[in-house]
Amino acid sequence: MRQRRSVTIRDVASEAQVAVATASRALSGRSEVSDETRKRVERAAKKLGYVPNQSARSLRAASTRIIGVVVPSMANPIYELYLRGAAHEAVAHGYSIFICDAEYDPALYRTHLRTLLEHRVDGVIIGEVIQAPSLLVPFLRAGIPVDPSEAARRGAQLPQLVRGTEAFKAAYTHLLSLGHERIAYARLTRPGIAMQRVGSDARMAWLQEAAAEAGLPDDAVVPVEFVPGEETSDRLLRLLSSGDRPTALVVTAPLLQPVLVAIHETGLEIPRDLSLLMVGDASWARAVRPPIASVSSDMYEEGMRALRRMVGRIQGDADLEAEGAPQPARFLPRGSLGPVVRLPGRVAPGAPQKTTRAASKQGPKQTGKKQK
Amino acid sequence: MRQRRSVTIRDVASEAQVAVATASRALSGRSEVSDETRKRVERAAKKLGYVPNQSARSLRAASTRIIGVVVPSMANPIYELYLRGAAHEAVAHGYSIFICDAEYDPALYRTHLRTLLEHRVDGVIIGEVIQAPSLLVPFLRAGIPVDPSEAARRGAQLPQLVRGTEAFKAAYTHLLSLGHERIAYARLTRPGIAMQRVGSDARMAWLQEAAAEAGLPDDAVVPVEFVPGEETSDRLLRLLSSGDRPTALVVTAPLLQPVLVAIHETGLEIPRDLSLLMVGDASWARAVRPPIASVSSDMYEEGMRALRRMVGRIQGDADLEAEGAPQPARFLPRGSLGPVVRLPGRVAPGAPQKTTRAASKQGPKQTGKKQK
């Protein structure tokens, strides 16, 4: 049953009574071989159950048809979608992808990049600019393309997964127009090697700017930072149950789940007691009630695009590369955003004034059309 | 900047003024080399930026230290967790994993298995028994272990990801004890090649048995089947809004999201109008309100275990293989299960009798302790 030595092209050749070179040509179809011979070789290959050895092929061809995709964390719903998109698109182009989960761990990041280098992948997708560009030098030296490219790093538009100033400004303006004057901005702060904070900082800065423009004091925006693994912290619970708790919360996608749990535990109701805006995408964002408003592009789509432009770069196909251009984020207002309910004053239509958990459910039925 | 030809061990050897074999020995550390030489070689390697070529190594060693993991769908929350667990554990053992998403597509399944075969992976994890075992024959012939093994297929315990009769019986008994007399069982029916239906069928059969034992009629359990991609079907909506709609719904994990959306659209409230039980695990199952009861083992953990026992098999380490034994599912009762509210009769404490969506929120505050 088990045969240690596997069937090689040599075996096929001798079975078909031809030279190995002929067998190779017949099977790869890249060269002229007589129909007669081709059939004989194919029959022999099938009979013996021949399966070409990729290691040998790669060694010879100096190309693996593998694209490495390193994500900061597969647990981050953004990257979960991103990976699926990339995986799907890869097959369409005849590539395999090598998925690496860095688990927000700099050491693991290094390990994975090294592995990809040893495997001589044809390209590497890292999604966003990382803080330690020196890790990418070996790839550049070996002529292995990296996405986003080093060139992009110096461009005007910072290569981030969730990008696009307009959408953020629209979302924040909307939030402020609902009367929120105390807004928490919760995000993961990843250690050393990982993503550039500059992107995340910019997204938060825009909120601060918008708040300032609206005449709110400096402390209107409250940054709350979590270290990966610490997401289930009591800090969030304390923030949400404190006297001067925020009336709106902006969370990055990986924090959505722990934040929702914390909100449930404090008994707050969305959006009556707290408005929620997510930065980024999650496959299940529409499965919770009310559906969560977000600023994001479609991350599955972005994964596909990243792969497409990588294939374009590898194959020197500028059109394909252009087809893979990333899309800007959009603001998707949904039921999780609502007006501030002030203690004595006017309240949202239909919402009661009781402070603890209470009866009414404010409008989660109309599924999120822009309600500005 | 870009150098086409990458640095080989030959270059290192000549830089260090030794033979290639010596350089190899010095770098791999598997053989005796003088300290002096080792240092020289290491220095040379670092100076030149040498990175060993895995293709060459694999070709030589007839081992890739890669384990292939093929999942029916990465969109299925069970496998999302499973993959993350496997990916995490792989690193600990010095293996890489090759993740393949079959997207419930038989053709893609074939393609991926073929690719793994060509790459001569050291082992393949497919999670559950597949319907087309003939696809695995090439692996067996090549001596590449597959998990679950062919042997397991013939064993008493069917190798399924969610396994364990007791947990299911406990869950179903609980459900029936809450007074449910019409229970829908919603699941995906995958095309040809994919998972054995036998497991899914058994799990449903247990529900039917339990119903029969409880004296309910044959049609107490309503099977509802979905084809992947059709999840958001109107069928579910019709079922949920019909006059004799079920009072309880059992769903497999990949259907949880579309089912929740459908439930929201019909305005039904969980668990007052409908009890919900999930078969399988999802990372976000606790993020929705009320939290979803489930029958499952920890799928992240199961992914780790699968990888562990595969490494055990590859390395002939029976202890490690035993450590990776799968765990049976457990019943996790949570807030999504509640008693049937009969129209005129007695109702759950605190719940009103209004039929459409209404005010009260029934007990989602105490986060799902066993309420039997």
Add this chain to the structure above:
DNA sequence: ATGAAAGCGCTAACAA
């Protein structure tokens, strides 16, 4: 159209 042979980068056997 086919065959012979070189060589991709590495490791292991054998020699020295």
Add this chain to the structure above:
DNA sequence: TTGTTAGCGCTTTCAT
């Protein structure tokens, strides 16, 4: 301890 050499399986000259 170190060097020489063969060969893993494949593709691709170059020759016929």
